[in-house]
Amino acid sequence: MLIGLDVGSRAAKAAYYSGDGYEFRIxxxxxxxxxxxxKEGVVVSTGYFRKRVPHDFNVTEITTAIYGVRRxxxxxxxxxxxxxxxDTKVIDIARNDFRMNDKCSAGTGTFLEYIASYFALxxxxxAKLHRLAKCAAPINSTCSVFAQSEIVSRLVEGxxxxxxxxxxxxxxxxxxxxxxxxxxxxxxxxxxxxxxxGVVEALGKELGVRVFVPEEPQVVNAVGAVEYYLxxxxxR
Numbered sequence: 001m002l003i004g005l006d007v008g009s010r011a012a013k014a015a016y017y018s019g020d021g022y023e024f025r026i027x028x029x030x031x032x033x034x035x036x037x038x039k040e041g042v043v044v045s046t047g048y049f050r051k052r053v054p055h056d057f058n059v060t061e062i063t064t065a066i067y068g069v070r071r072x073x074x075x076x077x078x079x080x081x082x083x084x085x086x087d088t089k090v091i092d093i094a095r096n097d098f099r100m101n102d103k104c105s106a107g108t109g110t111f112l113e114y115i116a117s118y119f120a121l122x123x124x125x126x127a128k129l130h131r132l133a134k135c136a137a138p139i140n141s142t143c144s145v146f147a148q149s150e151i152v153s154r155l156v157e158g159x160x161x162x163x164x165x166x167x168x169x170x171x172x173x174x175x176x177x178x179x180x181x182x183x184x185x186x187x188x189x190x191x192x193x194x195x196x197x198g199v200v201e202a203l204g205k206e207l208g209v210r211v212f213v214p215e216e217p218q219v220v221n222a223v224g225a226v227e228y229y230l231x232x233x234x235x236r
């Protein structure tokens with residue numbers, strides 16, 4: 001068995017491959033050991049803690065993102081946007097380059113968690129409310145402190161909760177779009193945040209390009225770790 005182990009800042013993901021396909025499991029980062037319990041095989045690690053967990057090989061998230069997206073999306077993609085809990089990576093495949101936002105929570109999954117908690121919502125509920133909005137409230141900041149101030153102001157002005165959330169998603173997308181090369185024509189979005197269709201829709205509008213989301217966006221890097229190993233061994 002091959003095990004792709006992606007231990008990030010918030011969640012740990014495993015992709016188990018035995019030749020007949022993949023099985024996946026996701027737990028919190030603190031419980032990553034559960035992903036290896038009763039499992040034997042070659043472990044290929046990636047993510048924030050790739051060098052701290054037991055592994056036979058370790059590889060960067062940049063590489064695993066590329067291999068994972070190739071497995072899930074059977075068409076040419078110019079850029080991969082990997083939205084993590086603590087950082088967001090924009091990978092320019094054509095130029096073999098990347099940019100990363102890791103200075104604060106702006107443009108990361110943690111920012112959206114903060115917004116959800118302000119409204120006493122689960123993060124998954126943000127996309128549902130986004131779809132109910134008639135317009136997007138004007139939100140300019142993706143700094144947690146300043147964004148909350150703007151949110152309060154918009155609510156006082158009469159915007160609905162749904163419209164404010166849609167505005168937050170567009171502000172979030174605009175922040176990320178600034179890192180994407182202008183020549184990009186197709187983009188893949190991965191990471192747990194890609195499950196939020198409101199963010200994906202906002203990114204598509206801000207970028208003006210087609211945005212692809214893999215069927216299982218949160219485990220792409222774990223799968224990519226296995227795919228990298230298979231290619232390395234000449235099995236792909």
